[in-house]
Amino acid sequence: MNPPKTATAKKVNVAAARAPRGGSEELISGSEAVAHAVRLADVDVITAYPIRPYDTVMQYVSQLIADGEFDCEYIVAESEHSQFEIVKHASAVGARVFCGSSGVGWLYAFEALAVTAGLRLPMVAMVGNRALDDPGAFGVEHNDALAVRDLGWMLAWVATAQEALDTALIAYRVAEDKRVFLPCAISCDGAFLTHSQAIVNVPGQDMVDGFLPPYDRAEKQLHPDNPITIAPQANEDWVMEIRRQSDMAARRARDVIIEAYDDFNAQFGRGGEPFIERYMMEDAEVALVGMGTLAMPVKVAVRKMREQGKKVGFVRVRWFRPFPTIELQEALSGVQAVGVIDRDYSFGSSFFSGVLANDLRSALYPMVNRPGIVSFIAGLGGREVSTDNVIDITNKVLDAASGGDIDDQDTYWIGVRE
Amino acid sequence: MSTGSVEVVYRGIFQKTLAKNICRGIVFAAKNEGKIGIAFGRYSDSPERNGIPAKQFAVVADTEEEMEEHLSRYEPDNNDVTIAADDTLCKGVECWAWYGLQPINKLLKEGGTLLIPSTRSVNHLIGEIHRKGMPYNLAIVKGTASFSGLWVYKDDHTDVRLLGALAKVAPHIVSLDSILATIDDRLKATSAKKAYDLVESVSVGANQGNDEVPFEFEMPGWTEMEEGLVIRGxxxxxxxxxxxxxxxxxxxxxxxxxxxxxxxxxxxxxxxxxxxxxxxxxxxxxxxxxxxxxxxxxxxxxxxxxxxxxxxxxxxxxxxxxxxxxxxxxxxxxxxxxxxxxxxxxxxxxxxxxxxxxxxxxxxxxxxxxxxxxxx
The missing domain is CATH 3.30.70 (Alpha-Beta Plaits)
Known part of the structure; x- marks a missing residue:
């Protein structure tokens, strides 16, 4: 077996205890927070087409425009496909763009999503995570955003309205960096984030301007003074080279993300560690891993377990693409077992796990002392993931860690009626 | 052992069905001899564009193993026979997926035969065809190029005439009898037989032909290509x-x-x-x-x-x-x-x-x- 790869990621100066500087305190939802980020990023072109829960963002953006607080080209398209195509083209001519959708709306735009990444256009989109039909459902599942995970899209999951705002600003900076030029989607759990309000520090324009430079497509900008053709037809003699370029951009994105968090932490006094959030991991013997808003019941449950003397920790994956392989290997290197909670499914996949568990299993495979991974499916279709559910999950992971009956090569459905 | 391959270079749209008919004819004839045959078009070509040079191939083998050896490359590059379905292709071809001008005899093996329907003289055609650096044969079936539409073939017997001539210049691939056995129409069978009898073949020396150096270029590596699928005006x-x-x-x-x-x-x-x-x-x-x-x-x-x-x-x-x-x-x-x-x-x-x-x-x-x- 190969020796484990040592963690070589640059450490970010996390100014954890410092108070947020500047801006104003607002009671707003996650969707409003994203709308404010779009305003602060001074986005040029926005397209909209309603689908719940994403539509809350378009409502708040249009309200900001109507109130005279924000000026942009705001186009209501006739479908998600057109919605994403319009901003794709706008991005090619040098406009900073914003778009978004949910569930099957996101998938209806799939062709446009694929070409946006293929063309290396730094669109920033918000996905209000929603279950895919059928059955028609409004509640959160992560399969919508995850559908683009292999195409070059960078994917971030956020847990709070504040993080939604901050991550949107970081997303523009990373996506529009010349070393990257890849689109980025910020996933916000439907209802739990898009529709619930929290106190958010909305930074002042000066601070954002100091962090986020203007979008400059430079010599790749479609413009009459810069005669270029983009999006050619190519045969097998060219496609591999083009894919290799996208692969390299996705690799370079790692360092750009780290730089962005470094700067964000320094300038805004918040932002945290890029890629992952570690909760009570210092002495953890077992760890839970998940994405999005289920962090809240997980943290409560972890504290309850800690009160019982059980050394449980939590790692929240903040960026799914690029996948934080190094960070996760490092964070989970000391634990005996890992429980992965997927708010998504990958029917028929290895061990019938969710998407996160499958990627994590593959990321930890080169480790010499890799922990066992127990996979859990929970919270589908917007179902609550309760603290009791998480305690149940944790007990199963503890059982697996101590060689009990729980099979660390199986996937358990939590909260499903028998 | 009588394995081999035939390349048919044709003009997009106008000769697509003709080329297909020739290659299918070879496979059916080979089957009559108990051999295995496969016919296919070069996928990177763009035969749905007027006149663009494109290719079909027919491969014939005695065994599955021989066939696999032929097919384990993108296109047969050492052909027994190259058929140029139009004599203007003798000036060289630049397909959609080629990088430079390729001589019409480029994929022909040493001693193979370039077969062309033409009313031109041997010397006229040799003057157009680029030098190969090794000897080969040039065979002419008297006649004009057959042009039709994308899904049609003007049934002017060009397909069977070229098949008949092929049996003469490469009998180890298919015999005239097995070709004739694939043709139902008596008049067409007669055309095939006549072409077999009348095809004229001459030897072309290693340094005979057009001395033009065809234009070509090297494809850049992925780090040299501009990112973002940008092509500069x-x-x-x-x-x-x-x-x-x-x-x-x-x-x-x-x-x-x-x-x-x-x-x-x-x-x-x-x-x-x-x-x-x-x-x-x-x-x-x-x-x-x-x-x-x-x-x-x-x-x-x-x-x-x-x-x-x-x-x-x-x-x-x-x-x-x-x-x-x-x-x-x-x-x-x-x-x-x-x-x-x-x-x-x-x-x-x-x-x-x-x-x-x-x-x-x-x-x-x-x-x-x-x-x-x-x-x-």
Whole structure:
């Protein structure tokens, strides 16, 4: 077996205890927070087409425009496909763009999503995570955003309205960096984030301007003074080279993300560690891993377990693409077992796990002392993931860690009626 | 052991079905001999574009293992026979997915046979075909190129005549008897047999032929290619030695497309009114503007589509002429400026060059008219 790869990621100066500087305190939802980020990023072109829960963002953006607080080209398209195509083209001519959708709306735009990444256009989109039909459902599942995970899209999951705002600003900076030029989607759990309000520090324009430079497509900008053709037809003699370029951009994105968090932490006094959030991991013997808003019941449950003397920790994956392989290997290197909670499914996949568990299993495979991974499916279709559910999950992971009956090569459905 | 492969180079749209028929015929004939055969088109070609050079292959083998050896490469590159379904392909071909001009005999093995339907002489064709550096045979079936539409084949027996000739030049691939056994129609079987009897084959020496070095280029690596699928426009104007004024746009030096041409426009500058319509309508922007305001079709860029002839308002000012009448891509305008009288003679001579060709169908019913007008 190969020796484990040592963690070589640059450490970010996390100014954890410092108070947020500047801006104003607002009671707003996650969707409003994203709308404010779009305003602060001074986005040029926005397209909209309603689908719940994403539509809350378009409502708040249009309200900001109507109130005279924000000026942009705001186009209501006739479908998600057109919605994403319009901003794709706008991005090619040098406009900073914003778009978004949910569930099957996101998938209806799939062709446009694929070409946006293929063309290396730094669109920033918000996905209000929603279950895919059928059955028609409004509640959160992560399969919508995850559908683009292999195409070059960078994917971030956020847990709070504040993080939604901050991550949107970081997303523009990373996506529009010349070393990257890849689109980025910020996933916000439907209802739990898009529709619930929290106190958010909305930074002042000066601070954002100091962090986020203007979008400059430079010599790749479609413009009459810069005669270029983009999006050619190519045969097998060219496609591999083009894919290799996208692969390299996705690799370079790692360092750009780290730089962005470094700067964000320094300038805004918040932002945290890029890629992952570690909760009570210092002495953890077992760890839970998940994405999005289920962090809240997980943290409560972890504290309850800690009160019982059980050394449980939590790692929240903040960026799914690029996948934080190094960070996760490092964070989970000391634990005996890992429980992965997927708010998504990958029917028929290895061990019938969710998407996160499958990627994590593959990321930890080169480790010499890799922990066992127990996979859990929970919270589908917007179902609550309760603290009791998480305690149940944790007990199963503890059982697996101590060689009990729980099979660390199986996937358990939590909260499903028998 | 009698394994081998046949390459059929044909013109997109016009000869796609012809090429398919030939390759299928080879496979069916091989089957009659208890052999395995496979026929396929070169996937990177773009046979749905008028006149663009494209390829079909037929591979014949005695065993599955032999067949796998043939098929374990993208295209057979050491063919027993190359059939050029149109003699204008002898000038070299630049397919959609090729990088430079390929000699028509490039994928022919040493001692193999290049088989062409043509009314031209052996010497005429050898003069066009690039030198191979090794000996091969040139076989001619007397006849004109068969042109039809995308999904149709004008049943003028070209397919069976080439199959009959193939049995003569490469009997180890398929015999005449097995070819004849695939043909139901007695008249067509007779055509195949006649072609078998009449095909003329000559040896071509290693250094015989056109000494032009075909243009080519190296494909860049992924780090050299511009990211973001960007292709830069080629700005500016070409400097033409000895020419002051006018406008010759810079063109793609690595994809010229002129091997798509089976006819070329010849321009009567004496009757040209400089109306610009050819220049405006040419889909490939191939007209250069001369210092005195004429429009000179650049033969490095012209695909021979015939649009200029169709839109020219002056009677017989632009005439499409069989590409076989020309040996170079030189400027017609320069020829005219040099000696207007001799140009006039040159023009008349070229326009009378047979046979007339068609590059696509311009009105409904044209195909039926052509069939009706052909001598039976």
């Amino acid at each position: 080629i700005a500016g104007q070409q400097e033409v030695p000895g020419r002051d004024g006018g406008y010759v746009p810079t063109r793609n030096p690595t994809f010229k497309k002129f091997s798509t041409r089976t006819m070329r426009p010849v321009v009567n500058f004496d009757t040209c009114t400089q109306c610009k319509i050819c220049w405006l309508q040419c889909p490939d922007s191939c007209f250069d503007i001369t210092p005195d305001g004429f429009y000179d079709a650049n033969m490095e860029a012209c695909c021979g589509c015939g649009v200029c002839e169709a839109v020219c308002p002056v009677s017989q000012c632009i005439t499409m002429v069989n590409e076989e009448a020309f040996t170079d891509n030189d400027s017609q305008w320069e020829l005219w400026i040099e000696d207007k009288e001799s140009y006039s003679g040159w023009l008349s001579e070229k326009i009378s060059e047979p046979p007339a060709r068609s590059h696509g169908f311009h009105h409904v019913g044209q195909y039926a008219e052509e069939i009706a007008n052909e001598p039976s």
